[in-house]
Amino acid sequence: MEYKHQEIEKKWRDKWATDKTYAAKDFDSKPKYYVLDMFPYPSGAGLHVGHPLGYIASDIYARYKRHKGFNVLHPMGYDSFGLPAEQYAIQTGQHPEKTTETNVARYREQLDKIGFSFDWDREVRTSNPDYYKWTQWIFKQLFLSYYDTKEDKAKPIAELIAHFEKQGNEGVSAHSDYEGSFSAEEWKAKNEQDKEEILSQYRITFLADSWVNWCPALGTVLANDEIKDGVSERGGHPVEQKLMRQWSMRITAYAERLLQGLDKIDFPDSLKEQQRNWIGKSKGASVSFDIEGHNGKIEVFTTRPDTIYGVSFMVLAPEHQLVNEITSADQQAEIEAYVQAASLKTERDRQADVKNITGAFTGAFAIHPFSGEKIPVWIGDYVLASYGTGAVMAVPCGDQRDWDFAQHFGIEIKNIFKDQDISEAAYTEKDAIISNSDFLNDMPAKKAIGVAIKAIEEKGIGKGKTNYRLRDAVFSRQRYWGEPFPIYIENGVPKAIEDEFLPIELPEVDKYLPTEDGDPPLGNAENWSWCRNKKIIKSNDKQNGNCTWPMELNTMPGWAGSSWYYLRYMDPHNEDEFVSKEKAEYWGQVDLYIGGAEHATGHLLYSRFWCKFLHDMGYISFDEPFKKLINQGMILGRSSFVYRDKESGKFVTFEKRKEYKTARLHADISLVNGDKLDIEAFKKWRPEYENAEFVLNDDGEYTCGHEVEKMSKSKYNVQTPDELVERYGADTLRCYEMFLGPLEQAKPWDVQGINGVYNFLRKFKRLFHDENGQIVISDEAADKKELKSLHKAIKKVTEELDRYSFNTVVSTLMIAVNELTDLKCNKKEVLEPLTVLLSPYAPHLAEELWEKLGHSESVVYQQFPKFDESKLVEDAFAYPVSFNGKMRFKIELPTNLSKEDIEKEVMAHEKTNHYLEGKDPKKVIVVPKRIVNIVV
RNA sequence: GCUCGGGUGGUGGAAUUGGUAGACACGCAAGACUUAAAAUCUUGUGUCCAUUUGGACGUGCGGGUUCAAGUCCCGCCCCGAGCACCA
16 A cells, blocks of 8 residues: 555645645634744755754644634744845845745745745745835834833833923933033034934934944945854954944943843744853943053953952053043053054954963053052053953953963063962852952951952942943944835934835846945945935935935945844735734744744844833733744764775775775765665766775775765755655655654754654554555444554653654654554544644644545644543553562653552552452552552 | 863663663665665664573772662773963
């Protein structure tokens, strides 16, 4: 009897599409459940078997929840703005939209073959104007808001302006870089540019000159999370620091809430840890040091104010503003040379150079605020301009870097720790007793921190302060294929374009490279400018020249569209709102979110940030987007290698490779079966191998070497799902990908075991048929053994799915099928629920069998079978688990029995009696729930 | 260096709260059906000792708690991931 998976799967795929079987209903009496996948960037390479892993898991869960009576939202879309399509456009001139269209079509085709229960009517694409209209709109809300630190939420900037007009910036509690003060009159007297200069220091998205990561090779700026090890994450190009006028997001305003919010969401520990790390909260104090002979002060941040008497020098970052002012004449040349050298170093050089201690003395001295001592002021690139205040008070006895610096330059190292030896290294633990420190003497360090902060505050030289490592995120990119900003620049002042003109659609350009003036690609668009009559002029209308303002030429980064897409799925066709309040209220948070761990500090942090903002503005009622997150592990490729003798050019089998001088070459995995090379296929693979010669092993075969690597085209180790779907069917692929191991774990792809899963499905199908392929389903009542098998499976599958253990479910079903096959069970009473159990994993086959059972309605609408504990009791048995003067028995019994019931059960039970035969049970002791101690 | 994971047969991996370690599957071996191969089916498969019944040892290493430890506690070793001049 054949398992015609292709036929079956096509039939149901078509039916589901026609019937819109998986459409999610807005508003339903059923409870809602929202299962989301991280939407893909549609790349030209298509899907390999690693991509659908997470989608399969989420699909299984979505189907399970439907069976459990939930109204499930399970959508899919595309993160379709991005670099590859643009680079392809630069090379070929093909519009990225076209490339994207093609790739999306291919993705869709591949996805459809795997039998996902997506509600495709809700598909979104970030590059679609109907979608990015709302990305632009949200951007505007951010632009038109500031963060009130007293109410701890974002508020409209109009309220801040009203405040300025009434009483200047006095009494303003806002997250801002602005430090000056002004009265209402002074505010009103300012011109528009000056006002904006100040406002931009309050806005949540703002345009400002800031130090950014500039990647010359990509021709764009990058956010911190787009840089790994000092080079761009995409392409690995060097990155340098540059002062540029750029859009940024004041995510730092949300640092504390982003940190606190982690406690109420169910994310993997490692990911939470990464976010905590990224936010990098540290508590301490800011302290100002006077400078001898100068008005300025050096402000430092320290986590160890208790060590203030250990300060023996100060270090400023080379970029620090004061460096020029305070440098003495005789140190001028040295300092300038050092600053110059530091500015030439890329981020990467600087990191690589950590062990090299460099610095220069400014010639200036700071005054110790307590002792009044003169402290030399140095500069050094181990102090980062971007963290804290860009200056540190150096305490060599308590900080290893300071210690190294002092040692290197022969600066004094004071010891302020009682009984600690600091001759070889700094003592960095916070458990020392402080000494040589005046009023802090004899205090344990932890106590001294508080006392020191109090003293600092009383003296008016600083205050207790919390610092965050998190930086504001650069929001503009010098690229074409992204969302245009809904912004024009009027006399140097950025202004938001009214909602009625959104979306601002991407203009056509004839080339996708920067302009000759160095403007971003949008600078190539003709008449890309804003007219006072509030329209982008389409024609080359010179006479409007005096009433048009330049448009913002940057586009938004990739994470703009992906920061809120989960909301759009709730209401994808709404033309008046990004999501209606009612629908956002109904669908609420994403209950289960599945995706890769690589977005830990990017997408997952930005989405949380935007969610909190939209919550603050009253658009949505929740302030965390994702309730539970699972990171699926990467599926790695198993590369195959052939070994070519460098002299003869012969290919040497793995066993004999050491006898020759060989070079290792990747061989396409489709030419290899169980490490044995298909020699004929290999010869045909590439023309240059046509006449290849081989040194075979003793069995006359060619064995390949192998290694586990990332799946990639260039390694010839890519397995596409398509070929497997064709050969084994989507149901097999789905089961097999789950069966491979725990979802979260990285695992090498190995097609060896797929036959086992395929056989399982065939065996499942065989329960319904006789040897001739005739349906044999019996209406007879199932016996106890059959029911036990079934209910064991129901119990386990339910428990396993409830704890997201997707891999073990397959085994459980296999066991059930094996048992029922042995029992020759063909009872409808058993097969019906069993089919529903199978349905999330192998939906096509389940539908087919469900139909064979005589049902006209889809199996999708069936309730998940309920576990009946009493069905297990019948077959309870006991066995001895240890003998040590006392005999103990483990007995399988329902867990809800009382101690007395268990005793009764044990005594009454046939098999127990069998074990106890000839013995006289005296006492039964219940240890844990299901374990019974019988003392004999 | 810091933080978080993780070490179980030839392989992928099972093992709720401590309770028959190695489920399930792959691979391998033997057998059945075949002229033969493939496919399929049956049986076996942690290691060691024993011809059998059986026994001993076994979850990275060393201790400990317990009637009972892969699981809990203490001390190490190794692997993976993330962060890292963050003051």
